[in-house]
Amino acid sequence: xxxxxxxxxxxxxxxxxxxxxxxxxxxxxxIALLGPSGSGKTTLLRLIAGLERPTKGAIFFGEEDxxxxxxxxxxxxxxFQHYALFRHMTVADNxxxxxxxxxxxxxxxxxxxxRRASELLDLVQLSGLEKRYPAQxxxxxxxxxxxxxxxxxxxxxxxxxxxxxxxxxxxxxxLRRWLREIHDATxxxxxxxxxxxxxxxxxxxxxxxxxxxxxEQVGSADExxxxxxxxxxxxxxxxxxxxxxxxxxxxxxxxxxxVGLQAPHAPSGEAxxxxxxxxxxxxxxxxxxxxxxxAASRRVAGTRRVELEIGGERQRVEIELPVDHPAAQKSRVxxxxxxxxxxxxx
Amino acid sequence: xxxxxxxxxxxxxxxxxxxxxESRPVRWVAMGIAFAFLAVFLLLPLIVVFHEALSKGIGAYxxxxxxxxxxxxxxxxxxxAAISVPLNLIFGISAAWAIAKFEFKGKAFLTTLIDLPxxxxxxxxxxxxVLLFGAQGLLGAWLKAHGIVILFAVPGIVLAxxxxxxxxxxxxxxxxxxxxxxxxxxxxxxxxxNGWQAFWYVTLPNVKWGLLYGVLLCNARAMxxxxxxxxxxxxxxGLTNTMPLHVEILYNEYNAVGAFxxxxxxxxxxxxxxxxxxxxxxxxxxxxxxxxxx
Numbered sequence: 001x002x003x004x005x006x007x008x009x010x011x012x013x014x015x016x017x018x019x020x021x022x023x024x025x026x027x028x029x030x031i032a033l034l035g036p037s038g039s040g041k042t043t044l045l046r047l048i049a050g051l052e053r054p055t056k057g058a059i060f061f062g063e064e065d066x067x068x069x070x071x072x073x074x075x076x077x078x079x080f081q082h083y084a085l086f087r088h089m090t091v092a093d094n095x096x097x098x099x100x101x102x103x104x105x106x107x108x109x110x111x112x113x114x115r116r117a118s119e120l121l122d123l124v125q126l127s128g129l130e131k132r133y134p135a136q137x138x139x140x141x142x143x144x145x146x147x148x149x150x151x152x153x154x155x156x157x158x159x160x161x162x163x164x165x166x167x168x169x170x171x172x173x174x175l176r177r178w179l180r181e182i183h184d185a186t187x188x189x190x191x192x193x194x195x196x197x198x199x200x201x202x203x204x205x206x207x208x209x210x211x212x213x214x215x216e217q218v219g220s221a222d223e224x225x226x227x228x229x230x231x232x233x234x235x236x237x238x239x240x241x242x243x244x245x246x247x248x249x250x251x252x253x254x255x256x257x258x259v260g261l262q263a264p265h266a267p268s269g270e271a272x273x274x275x276x277x278x279x280x281x282x283x284x285x286x287x288x289x290x291x292x293x294x295a296a297s298r299r300v301a302g303t304r305r306v307e308l309e310i311g312g313e314r315q316r317v318e319i320e321l322p323v324d325h326p327a328a329q330k331s332r333v334x335x336x337x338x339x340x341x342x343x344x345x346x
Numbered sequence: 347x348x349x350x351x352x353x354x355x356x357x358x359x360x361x362x363x364x365x366x367x368e369s370r371p372v373r374w375v376a377m378g379i380a381f382a383f384l385a386v387f388l389l390l391p392l393i394v395v396f397h398e399a400l401s402k403g404i405g406a407y408x409x410x411x412x413x414x415x416x417x418x419x420x421x422x423x424x425x426x427a428a429i430s431v432p433l434n435l436i437f438g439i440s441a442a443w444a445i446a447k448f449e450f451k452g453k454a455f456l457t458t459l460i461d462l463p464x465x466x467x468x469x470x471x472x473x474x475x476v477l478l479f480g481a482q483g484l485l486g487a488w489l490k491a492h493g494i495v496i497l498f499a500v501p502g503i504v505l506a507x508x509x510x511x512x513x514x515x516x517x518x519x520x521x522x523x524x525x526x527x528x529x530x531x532x533x534x535x536x537x538x539x540n541g542w543q544a545f546w547y548v549t550l551p552n553v554k555w556g557l558l559y560g561v562l563l564c565n566a567r568a569m570x571x572x573x574x575x576x577x578x579x580x581x582x583x584g585l586t587n588t589m590p591l592h593v594e595i596l597y598n599e600y601n602a603v604g605a606f607x608x609x610x611x612x613x614x615x616x617x618x619x620x621x622x623x624x625x626x627x628x629x630x631x632x633x634x635x636x637x638x639x640x
Contacts, residue, residue, distance in 0.1 A: 098537035
C-alpha cells in the first residue's frame, strides 16, 4: 500500500510539532524516520497511524484519503516503543486480540484465531510460547510478540515506533536483521522511527532525516551519507567537521590563505565548509591547504583521530589519520578535504 | 488460576543496611510504644465491644440482634450499601477514566472536587442535603408539590452515603491509571477494538485489583457512615435507622447489650474488611501501592 503524506501540519496546543511535511512512501518499501528527539518523527508516525489527527493537510493510503478515518478503519499495524502488550493476557491471546474484537462474520472462530496465533508465532520464531505471559518473556521476545500481534490483523501498513530502543546492543543487531527478513518475506509497507542512524542506514530502503518538525532530506543510505543537503544532515549523519570560510571568485579562502579548493558556482562571501574527518588528503608542503597544530590525538579502533587548531581563531577540526602515519606525531599538519560541501553561513 | 505475572510485582521488603539500623534498645522502645498505643486505642475498644455484647450471655446477644428494629436497621444498611457502592463504582471509574486518560479544561478542579468529601466534615455533607431538599430548602417546595420524599427517608440516606463514599474508588484508580498511561488502550484501538472493547478487555483488567481494593474501602465506609446519615435520616425506628444510628439510639436508652451487639456486627465487618485489604495488599501490593493515601 502506497502512503502519501501531503502538506501535513500538526500543532499541540498551538505549539507546532510538524511544519508542512510531505512524504511519498512507496508500496512495499521499508522506510526509516530518523532524527533527534523532538524532531517530530514519532508525531509523523502517529499521524499516519491515526493516533493523532493532523491540524492541516491530508494522508492518503493509496487513492483513499485516510485522514478522515479512525484508527480502527485504517487497518494499520502499530508496534509501540514499550510494546504495550496486554499483561493479563497470554502471548496467544495478545496476538489473537485484533481478530477477537472483530464483529459478526468478520470474526474468525476461536479455533481459527488460535491457529493464526500459532502461525504468527512460528513466523517470529517463538513457537511454543503461546501460554506464556508478557512478564515471563525477555525484551527481545516481547518485541517479537508485539510485531506478531500487529501483523495478525493483516495490516495495510506496518508502523514501528523505536522498535529496538529498549533492547541491548546484541539483541538489537539480531532483531534488525530479522526484521529485514520478515519485511522481505511479507512485503508489508513498513515505516519505523529511530534515533539510531546506524539502524536507519543499515535497515531501511530509504531514510527520512527529520529535524525540528521538518523533513531535511529523503534518500537511500548512500545518498544521505554521501550527499547531505544541509548542515544538519551533514553533522547528524556520520562524523563531520566544519570551518567558516570565505568564497572569493570561486576560490575558497580560510582567513588569508587559499585552501586550494574551487567552488565556481558558489556566491562570493561567507560560507561554511563541511567535510568528513576520514575523507581528507594529507599534504607536505602547503600552497593551498588547511594547516593546523595538533591539539589532541586519540586512538579509535583502527585509526587515529587528531584534533587540529586552525589559524588565529583557533578553530578546532577533527581529521582521521592512519595509526602509523608520521603526521600524527607532528605538531603541524596540513591537509585538504577530498570530498566536501559548502553551505551558506547562517 | 493465579496470574503468573504477579511474580514480578512482588513488593520487596528491602532489609535496612546496618548503617541505618538503630541500636537494639531504641528499636525496642519504638516498637513498644507503637504496640502499646495500638493496644490501648484500637485493640482494647474492640475487645470491650465484644465483651459487652456478650456480657449477658449468648442468648441475650442473639435476642438483641433478632429484635425487629435491629433487623430493620441491618436490612437498611445492606440496602444503602447495595445501592451506593455500585453507583460509586460507576462514578469512580468514569471520573478516574476521564482524569487519567484525557486532557481537558477544569481537570485540576475536578480532581480537587473528588477529594471534597474527605476534607469536609460528614455532618456538613448531610446538612447540604437538608438545605437542598428540606422543607425550607432550595428544592423543598418543588419536591413537595410533586410528592417526592428525599429527606428523612431512604433516598436521602443513600444520597448522603454516596456523597461521603465518592472518593474511595476514584482515588484508588486515578494514580493507577495515570501510571499505566494510554499505551495499552492505543494498542487495542490500533488492533481494531472500539472504545468499549478497549475498556472492557484492556483497561478494566489492568486496574481490577486496585478497583476491588477501592470497592472494599467504599463498602466499609458506606456501612459505617454515621455523621452525614445522622443528619438526613430523621432517626425513625424501623424505617430510617441504619446500623450505626441504631447503635446510638440503643445506647442512649441504656440498652448496652443491644447497642454492643449491633456494634459487634460493625466491628466484625471492619475486621473482615481489614483481612481482605491485607490479603489484597500482600498479593497485589505494587499494583495498588501508588495509592496509599488513606
